Amino acid sequence: MQAQQFLTEVPPRWWLALAVLFIGILLSYVVTVVNRRLLERAGVPRAIEGTAFERMAHELGTSTVSIVAKLSGYFVFLLTLFVALTVAQIEYTTLFWSGVVGFLPGLFLAVLILIIGIVVGDKVELLVQERLRGVKVPEVNFLPRLAKYSVFYVAALIALSQIEVATLALIVLLGVYALAIVLFSLVALRPMLQSAAAGTYLLLTQTYGIGDEIRIGEHNGIVQEVDVLVTRVETDGEEYIIPNRQVFNQGIVRVR
Amino acid sequence: MATLSELLADLVVDVDGVFLFSPSSSYYERFTELDEELVVVAPENTVGAETFVELPLEFDNVRDRVKFSIEGAMDRGMFEEGDVVACVVSTFGGDIDTTIRVRVGESMRSGVYDLFVNSRADPGVIRDVFEVAIELGQKGQKGKPVGALFVVGDAGKVMNKSRPLSYNPFEKSHVHVGDPIVNVMLKEFSRLDGAFVVSDSGKIVSAYRYLEPSAEGVDIPKGLGARHMAGGAITRDTNATAIVLSESDGLVRAFKGGKLVLEIDPEEY
Numbered sequence: 001m002q003a004q005q006f007l008t009e010v011p012p013r014w015w016l017a018l019a020v021l022f023i024g025i026l027l028s029y030v031v032t033v034v035n036r037r038l039l040e041r042a043g044v045p046r047a048i049e050g051t052a053f054e055r056m057a058h059e060l061g062t063s064t065v066s067i068v069a070k071l072s073g074y075f076v077f078l079l080t081l082f083v084a085l086t087v088a089q090i091e092y093t094t095l096f097w098s099g100v101v102g103f104l105p106g107l108f109l110a111v112l113i114l115i116i117g118i119v120v121g122d123k124v125e126l127l128v129q130e131r132l133r134g135v136k137v138p139e140v141n142f143l144p145r146l147a148k149y150s151v152f153y154v155a156a157l158i159a160l161s162q163i164e165v166a167t168l169a170l171i172v173l174l175g176v177y178a179l180a181i182v183l184f185s186l187v188a189l190r191p192m193l194q195s196a197a198a199g200t201y202l203l204l205t206q207t208y209g210i211g212d213e214i215r216i217g218e219h220n221g222i223v224q225e226v227d228v229l230v231t232r233v234e235t236d237g238e239e240y241i242i243p244n245r246q247v248f249n250q251g252i253v254r255v256r
Numbered sequence: 257m258a259t260l261s262e263l264l265a266d267l268v269v270d271v272d273g274v275f276l277f278s279p280s281s282s283y284y285e286r287f288t289e290l291d292e293e294l295v296v297v298a299p300e301n302t303v304g305a306e307t308f309v310e311l312p313l314e315f316d317n318v319r320d321r322v323k324f325s326i327e328g329a330m331d332r333g334m335f336e337e338g339d340v341v342a343c344v345v346s347t348f349g350g351d352i353d354t355t356i357r358v359r360v361g362e363s364m365r366s367g368v369y370d371l372f373v374n375s376r377a378d379p380g381v382i383r384d385v386f387e388v389a390i391e392l393g394q395k396g397q398k399g400k401p402v403g404a405l406f407v408v409g410d411a412g413k414v415m416n417k418s419r420p421l422s423y424n425p426f427e428k429s430h431v432h433v434g435d436p437i438v439n440v441m442l443k444e445f446s447r448l449d450g451a452f453v454v455s456d457s458g459k460i461v462s463a464y465r466y467l468e469p470s471a472e473g474v475d476i477p478k479g480l481g482a483r484h485m486a487g488g489a490i491t492r493d494t495n496a497t498a499i500v501l502s503e504s505d506g507l508v509r510a511f512k513g514g515k516l517v518l519e520i521d522p523e524e525y
Binding site: 203210211213227234 | 413414428
């Protein structure tokens with residue numbers, strides 16, 4: 001008798017809300033599983049193997065993939081929770097929650113972008129390191145780290161702008177940084193790039209080959225080696241190492 | 257009453273230096289505190305040794321290995337004539353099993369170290385060409401023995417001292433010795449007559465070259481054929497190194513400065 005009374009006391013909206021909540025839990029579980037499957041199928045675990053974030057996740061007894069999958073699950077669950085609350089029409093909460101609901105997708109995206117940023121940054125560091133393994137200069141270790149933190153920075157910037165934090169100053173900083181890199185490469189690497197472009201042409205067309213006698217500017221001699229950046233020309237006792245862009249600036253004379 | 261360890265002590269008494277051949281890092285660590293000068297000889301400096309002689313080829317013959325390393329150390333002025341060194345080396349493969357006492361002297365100089373390190377071409381390139389020649393000597397072309405002549409380094413001058421026998425198959429190509437497919441390619445081309453010309457950086461410049469050096473004053477053992485004579489002579493006229501695989505006896509020989517420097521039997525590798 002009492003139970004029946006209790007049942008009639010509870011407004012039908014609450015039952016509806018409860019149902020919505022139940023569906024929400026189910027849905028969030030499905031989303032978690034499907035997301036994990038999708039990420040694994042896409043080969044994400046292999047791609048991010050060895051990054052610092054993945055290793056940290058492993059130490060905590062989980063993995064990046066399951067973190068991301070769970071995150072999406074929680075997101076769905078929270079969303080349905082709010083829907084349920086709205087359906088239940090609990091008045092005093094609506095005002096607060098409506099603000100939170102508007103904020104939530106941004107937050108979720110921000111966390112996701114941060115995780116992706118960290119993983120991609122780590123991966124970039126590993127790739128650059130791999131590339132530079134042959135270069136045996138201690139200072140070169142600086143480059144992979146620079147690449148990593150650049151990626152981190154950009155990810156943090158995007159994440160912050162997702163949750164609508166004023167990022168203008170940071171963007172200006174990024175712009176200055178990018179400009180500096182462009183300027184640096186333009187000034188410092190221009191001769192190299194010019195030589196490389198000329199060298200590629202020379203290697204492809206073989207305008208002159210090893211053993212030919214040529215004259216470039218004032219240097220006369222026998223070609224010993226042509227590579228992408230320089231041409232080595234030798235006479236008796238002297239070897240000229242001529243940047244390939246000079247070959248293009250000054251032209252070549254083939255001595256027959 | 258003499259004990260067995262005295263037998264070894266006699267070998268290492270009063271030595272000026274110790275050569276460790278391809279030691280494992282734990283083995284090396286045990287000897288870092290020695291008073292005598294410690295030299296590590298290995299294909300790669302994996303133990304981070306201070307003085308290190310790179311072994312470009314795994315000489316099967318221990319004598320060659322010891323001679324090579326002593327020559328290398330002498331070249332750096334670490335030891336002088338009359339110094340005595342102990343070489344700790346593995347004779348039968350695997351772990352270190354032999355200690356050799358050697359007196360350093362000019363008779364140790366065979367020119368092999370000089371051939372690899374002080375040639376015009378990069379040491380890695382000479383090693384790669386050696387490996388190609390050795391592999392060619394072991395397998396031959398379709399089971400039949402082949403001969404081949406590689407002229408390495410100073411390619412510009414070599415090209416001017418030679419003429420093409422036919423069209424150059426490597427024209428407008430960018431093939432380097434040591435590239436993965438090259439061994440097969442060179443094996444196929446080895447049936448062509450003439451020499452291969454390889455540049456300082458390892459680019460294969462040409463095949464099918466007829467070498468035209470003047471053969472005056474070339475000092476090579478009598479009985480070797482035209483291929484060896486041509487190879488020896490071109491190294492006297494230019495700064496190149498010639499690596500010759502003999503068709504008749506299957507040995508790989510290296511010439512530098514018109515002289516025979518090294519002779520290896522491919523079957524022993």
